[in-house]
Amino acid sequence: MTDASPTTVLSAERLHGSLGDPLMEVMNFLNEVTSRYPDAISFGPGRPYEGLFEVDRIGDYLDAYRRYLAEEAGHTPDEIRTLLFQYGRTNGQIHELVARALRNDEGIEADPRSLVVTVGCQEGMFLVLRALFADPADVLLVSSPCYVGITGAARLLDIETVHVPEGERGADPDALRETVAALRAAGKRPRAFYVVPDFSNPTGSCLPTADRRRLLEVAEEADLLLLEDNPYGFFTRTGTGLPTLKALDTRRRVIYLGSFAKTCFPGARVGYVIADQHVQAADGGRTLLADELSKIKGMVTVNTPALSQAVIGGMLLTHDFRLREANKPAADFYQENLAVLLDRLDTLLPRERREAAGISWNVPEGGFFLTLALPVAADNDLLEASAREHGVIWTPMNYFYPPGDGGRHQIRLSLSYLTPAQIAEGARRLVELLERSCL
Amino acid sequence: MTDASPTTVLSAERLHGSLGDPLMEVMNFLNEVTSRYPDAISFGPGRPYEGLFEVDRIGDYLDAYRRYLAEEAGHTPDEIRTLLFQYGRTNGQIHELVARALRNDEGIEADPRSLVVTVGCQEGMFLVLRALFADPADVLLVSSPCYVGITGAARLLDIETVHVPEGERGADPDALRETVAALRAAGKRPRAFYVVPDFSNPTGSCLPTADRRRLLEVAEEADLLLLEDNPYGFFTRTGTGLPTLKALDTRRRVIYLGSFAKTCFPGARVGYVIADQHVQAADGGRTLLADELSKIKGMVTVNTPALSQAVIGGMLLTHDFRLREANKPAADFYQENLAVLLDRLDTLLPRERREAAGISWNVPEGGFFLTLALPVAADNDLLEASAREHGVIWTPMNYFYPPGDGGRHQIRLSLSYLTPAQIAEGARRLVELLERSCL
Structure with missing residues (x-):
């Protein structure tokens, strides 16, 4: 060689x-x-500014997480060793901590069982696409212009992607409805719509609340899932954030793609998915979509690295589950x-x-x-x-x-x-x- | 909600x-x-024993890697901060350290540019399968019985898998040749053969050196790639290890799937691929297969978490790039x-x-x-x-x-x-x- x-x-x-x-x-x-x-x-x-990162704090965050495991979660030293070093739960070990932060920061009440902790938001997108897209007629809709991470992941899986043009203020619910109708008429099966409502990459636009509600209505009418990606929502003037689609979602139409890349740091590669939809099997059994994503994740990365989860978990603990404030x-x-x-x-x-x-x-x-x-x-x-x-x-x-x-x-x-x-x-x-x- | x-x-x-x-x-x-x-x-x-893991050493390994970055690699504190916290090189930042260990432990001379550092060996398998399998007629061959990680990843990508029965001592080169011929006659395109030559999961068999050489010959004759997965090779009596397929590979027929899950620890989720094959584009340009895997990895996990790489890098440094001895x-x-x-x-x-x-x-x-x-x-x-x-x-x-x-x-x-x-x-x-x- x-x-x-x-x-x-x-x-x-x-x-x-x-x-x-x-x-x-x-x-x-x-x-x-x-x-x-x-x-x-x-x-x-589109990287976060590095001047606020502190190398010496990594150890502090790890320690905070270890203390939590021992004192709050009641684990023995041997169990802590297992959690940090061994293969772990496929859908992650910090799901309860993430759920607490979501409650404080976004007003989202997520059942920790519906959370999948992923290797960055990118893996989350990939898992969701793999689960939802089964048939060559299935089509992914994206609010256009669009972040290449989602269209690239779709391309890896040979998923047909259709761009839905945005207006000045972001995703256009009417254009979405019309595109869905046209695709259905052509024998296609529109399955999900990807959108970054808050300060979109690439345009920077922010979708007004009324349009968010209309997107949810269109999704319900058209039996479409909304894939909401929200890496930038905290980066606005204090107190001016709009509710996420997921916070407005009363019917579980939204699969929420979360990222700690900008709110903690990118090198951890920790993101998550809220996948609280029910899945009905032919035999009548029901699972959560998160359980289905787990099967896929087991064949992609097995589980998200424990150290990365520990550091992000430690940051959530240190900031009292209030990342918006910490940011x-x-x-x-x-x-x-x-x-x-x-x-x-x-x-x-x-x-x-x-x-x-x-x-x-x-x-x-x-x-x-x-x-x-x-x-x-x-x-x-x-x-x-x-x-x-x-x-x-x-x-x-x-x-x-x-x-x-x-x-x-x-x-x-x-x-x-x-x-x-x-x-x-x-x-x-x-x-x-x-x-x-x-x- | x-x-x-x-x-x-x-x-x-x-x-x-x-x-x-x-x-x-x-x-x-x-x-x-x-x-x-x-x-x-x-x-x-099939998990490694945990009694030898030490939680308190995580900080030592991180420190060893930071010292290396500063003293050997000559990075400034700001650059080190970037390496640990920011998005990083898609194919990894510890590729040179891994190459050094491969030289000592396996006698494999791997150009660091041909290495892809992955989120566990599982991601490596997934990336390789996605790159190599393009056509519905492409078939993955596996030495059977077979680890479910590879067949599961193939299933995610709708790749047809054919089991090639093993003999008493592991993969059977003659059965492989015959299976390839039969598939070709049926209009299929056998593309690669997955095998664990050393202490196979699940059987525990170890392929004799002569059969390893014959597998390489069959691969060359049949224009087949060998996907060699080697998580267990170090766990034998000292001095009794056989050469890996990759060490015997003079024609770059072998894509080597490496894992630190058993030789360092699973929770880091760090593996790697040696993908030193050349890829010839229609316009005459050439790349390494590792460069192609990088494009896919960017859409699956972006890059392997920096902290995980830092801890594994620190372990490699601490053990003077001799993991076989350390194990x-x-x-x-x-x-x-x-x-x-x-x-x-x-x-x-x-x-x-x-x-x-x-x-x-x-x-x-x-x-x-x-x-x-x-x-x-x-x-x-x-x-x-x-x-x-x-x-x-x-x-x-x-x-x-x-x-x-x-x-x-x-x-x-x-x-x-x-x-x-x-x-x-x-x-x-x-x-x-x-x-x-x-x-």
Whole structure:
């Protein structure tokens, strides 16, 4: 097995089709540009700010969880050793702690048995898709433009995905209803609708409460499940959050996809699913959807790593099951970044000037993202020029649409991973690019 | 969302077919019996012994990894924070450390770029299957009886699986060649062969070196990949290990599925894949199979949790990249258990008596498992009676075959999770069951 040996060569055409799909590579150009221009200011990554992470606290969180296991849960030292080192319960060991936080932070009353603790929200999406999609006629609907994690997971499973165009304020219940009707008429079986109601990735839009209620009505009428993904809901001004779909859901239409990547930290890779739907077997037996997801999870990752669960559990305990409050410094930081970005853009491109040029942007109330619309094509060529000549990087919005089918004149600006000073300088460079290309 | 609300009920028939497959539930009866008879001695679980785990060492391993990042890898404190907390490299951050251990422990020279660090070996299997299986005619071959993790993962992806019967000493190269030929003649495309050459789960057999070489020849002739899974290779008498298929592989026919579940600890959920095959695109470009697996992993778990990688990395550093040596106490423990089990069975059922009754067992050189053959059906009814009346639990071998198609008169005894005293008492109870049912 040295490099000089004759080598087995596999034909890419024989590998699974997803591997040749542009969708799976969509972020590569961005990553590649970023590595070629390391000094450019990047509005690219949707990563949380790192300045608030403290390496030395990992041990404290682990200790807090160990104390909980001993003192509150009443485990012996041997049982604690088993919980930390051994194979564990497939659906997780911190489900009760997560349920407590959901009650405080979201007003969601989740039965811990309906929770599946996953390797990041990504695994949660994957498990849900695998469970729900059985027939080639089954269709996943997504609010469009759409996060590539869900469309990519669907592609891995050969699930047909249909984009439902968003309006200015996010998912459009009427468009959803019409799309479902058209698909049914064509012999398809629309099964679920994926949506990020709070500060959507990529657009930053936030769905008004009335539209949330209408989405639930449409789902009920159309016998559709709603897959609600909510990584950014805490990152708004204190007291201004809207109820999640799951909090409004009186009929268990919503499968809630939760993430600790932004509210605790991404490296733990801990997320969860609330899957409280009942599943009726042909023999009359009933299970929870969470039990079905467990069977799938056993064949994907067996269980979520105990150490990751312990650290996240320790954080929940340390913050008294109030992550929204614990995230106030982070929320303030992102709010400040958002304010700086909006202020700089408005100052450098006053309303009359930008309107004359056909430049505009939305004004999100929170979250990590903002959408900027241009009169010229915001494609890889413009991105390359932007990085090379102006030292600023951003994400073409067309990455979040089916190839060639939308977002051609928009860019996504992510404000989560930069400092206010970098944001201000980045905005200056961005306007420099706009001066050159469309003013 | 309270229990009194009208509830969305999903029909099990509309869920993915895997969820109704007996394969996905095969271990349930065993788990359920175990929970109903908690005082029974269980030869069921293939878990590592826990007595050697030390909770207080977790912090030491984390520290060792942090020191490595700072002193050997030259990272700044900010970079270390990023590595531990942030989203990370999809294929992992401890790939170079794993490669060093593979060189020492297995004589495998793996380019770190060909390694994918996974959420347990289970995710590795899942990624490899997703990458390799594209067409409905593609068939996965497995050495039979077979670990349910691989057949379950295949079922999730609707991959057809064909069992290739093992001989006394494990996988049978001739049977493999014949099965491939028969499948090809039927228009199928055999793609890969899954095998555990060292102390197979479930049988405990260990494939002789000559047969390993013949498997590689058959794979080369038949243009088949070998999926080598090796969780138990270290657990033999010191100095008696055989070369892995990957160490003998001069043509990159072998995709090696590695696990730290038994050699470090299961709760970390860290495994890896060596995927050093070249992939040729239609446009002439080449990648490593590991790069293709990365695209899939990004849509399943994004990356393996950093903390888990840090602890395993710290263990590799602490043990100077020699896990085989570090596992000598564990190997000795399992060897002692194996010796006790074989001695007790032989004493309680002397050769003449057992031969007259049609009872026999294999004599593994190592590993976690032993196969016991009976003259009566070793099914769930016998297991239930065994647990209830004799206080001893084991795994029907038919769990590891297609339903109704093999292993009817065999049981798997796992010796890894018990103490020698429990093993001795368990053997006594087992013989009591045999006295009652077949002597």
